[in-house]
Amino acid sequence: MPSATQSIPTKTAIETQIVSLLCQQDKQSIKLIFDYYGAALLNVISRIIVDRPMAEEVLQQVLIKVWNNAATYDQQRAGLYSWLVAISRNAALDKRKTRDFKESQTSKMAIEVVALENKLSADDSLEKLMAKQLLEQLPNKYRLLIDMSFFEGYSHQEIADKLEVPIGTVKTRIRTALKHLRSFV
Amino acid sequence: MNVKEYIESGILEKYVAGxxxxxxxxxxxxxxxxxxxxxxxxxxxxxxxxxxxxxxDKTPSKDILEKSLLGIEKGEEERFMAVLNESDDEVKIKRVNVIPVWSIAATILLVISLGFNYIFYSQFKQTKERLALLEQNNSVLAEKASNTEQELAYAELRVAHFMSEDNIHVRMDGLEISPESFANVFWNKKSNAVFISVDQLPEPPHGHQYQLWAIKDGQAPIDAGIFDHNQLVQELKVIKGDVRAFAVTLEKEGGSPIATVDKTYVKGFI
Known part of the structure; x- marks a missing residue:
């Protein structure tokens, strides 16, 4: 994981490296996919499987599927991310077929933004500490939107319903939130 | 395309968010x-x-990665075991890659073994054929030997009858029906037993048999017995009295009480 202070490798470089490792049947590729795409894929899965431990179980299966289906990946046809998203969605849909997942999201989502300084623990690296301090400057309402859209599997429509604002506003606010975020990192 | 508008549309955020x-x-x-x-x-x-x-702290737990890697390793083990157990084509190719040395060695040994098998089998086949031929020759010889032995026994018996001083020997020659035919009768003076040696008579037609008759003056021919068409000197009936001649006629199987004179094949006077 590159830090804000290091020179950030381009997405293309990371993607190329992962695809190349995957083709060579190097398990390092799975580690990199987990590091770079894990959170995003878990978000995709959460859109279908609300229950967090179950969604994590699906992500685990997705990584195994990625490894087993590495040979079918066609770089010319799709980017690595869209391929990974497709596998994740299929795995999540398969999982949903196996059991009844009609759990309400409300029970899970008591939206609380815990002050970041309270979450600091001994294993936090200096790099992470710095990032956290930076994030403190990000207003809570933006963090909430980023979390819901990128990490908790809410669609824009669901966010609009939840926060009781028009969907257009949700889109604008997410963009604004990301602009803020990018100004920090 | 207006790039700025495209970016502002929020589609990239949607892309990342899935x-x-x-x-x-x-x-x-x-x-x-x-x-x-x-x-x-x-x-x-x-x-x-x-x-x-x-x-x-939004990154997924490292446990997920570890469990996935364990799952991948388990899958690899299972596939490896499957390689050893199954004969799937795709898997077979992998098998060669995994253990090429002993499989090549095994192939070479198999080829050598097949070569020897072929050589030994060819030799075995030839030997078997020779043995069968020898066995056949042997049985032909045995049969010949057995026939010869039998012929010798018959000949010895005939000679013994010829040589015996107790026997009256009568040669019967072929008549008009069968001029080439001949046979011999030995009549033992002590026991009065009559013997016949079938030397040359045609094979009797089916359902017929030769019969020997003793002929006395002023009487109808006396039945001296029926006999088989073989080379053995056969003992027939006991005939007493003043016999003038012997004759052989062809009768129906089982013989006849009255001689069919016009079917007389051979006849000889004492």
């Missing part, structure tokens, strides 16, 4: 390939979210 369909995602990737600005925007967006995820 809000788009697969087709829409592919479209975004195509646009990013074409417009470096879009690509840069997308990369920055993803990078910012990664940093955010790490700083705010």
């Amino acid at each position: 809000e788009l369909s697969e087709q829409e995602m592919l479209e975004v990737e195509r646009v990013a390939m074409q417009y470096p600005e879009v690509k840069a925007e997308l990369e920055e967006l993803q990078e910012a979210l990664r940093v955010y995820a790490k700083a705010s």
Whole structure:
């Protein structure tokens, strides 16, 4: 994981490296996919499987599927991310077929933004500490939107319903939130 | 295409968040390939979210990765075992890659073994054929020997009858029916037993048999017995009295009480 202070490798470089490792049947590729795409894929899965431990179980299966289906990946046809998203969605849909997942999201989502300084623990690296301090400057309402859209599997429509604002506003606010975020990192 | 508008539309955020369909995602990737600005925007967006995820503990638990890697290793083990157990084509190719040395060695040994098998089998086949031929020759010889022995026994018996001083010997020659035929009768003076040696008579037609008759003056021919058409000197009936001649007629199987004179094949006077 590159830090804000290091020179950030381009997405293309990371993607190329992962695809190349995957083709060579190097398990390092799975580690990199987990590091770079894990959170995003878990978000995709959460859109279908609300229950967090179950969604994590699906992500685990997705990584195994990625490894087993590495040979079918066609770089010319799709980017690595869209391929990974497709596998994740299929795995999540398969999982949903196996059991009844009609759990309400409300029970899970008591939206609380815990002050970041309270979450600091001994294993936090200096790099992470710095990032956290930076994030403190990000207003809570933006963090909430980023979390819901990128990490908790809410669609824009669901966010609009939840926060009781028009969907257009949700889109604008997410963009604004990301602009803020990018100004920090 | 207005790049700025495209970026402002919020589609890149949706791409990253997984809000788009697969087709829409592919479209975004195509646009990013074409417009470096879009690509840069997308990369920055993803990078910012990664940093955010790490700083705010949004990254998934490392346990997930570890369990996945364990699952992958387990899968590999299972596939390896499957290679050893199954004979799937694809798997077979892998098998050669995994253990090529002993499989090549085994193949060479198999070829050598097959070669020897062929040689030994050919030799075995030849030997068997020779043995069968020898066995056949042997049985032919045995049969010949047996026939010869029997012929010798008959001949000895005939000679013994000829030599015996107790015997009256009568040679019967062929008549008009069968001029080439002949046979001999030995009449033992002590026991009065009559013997016949069938030397040359045609094979009797089916359902017929030869019969020997003793002929006395002023009487009808006396039945001296029926006999088989073989070379053995056969003992027939006991005939007493003043016999003038012996004759052989062809009768129906089982013989006849009255001689069919016009079917007389051979006849000889004492």
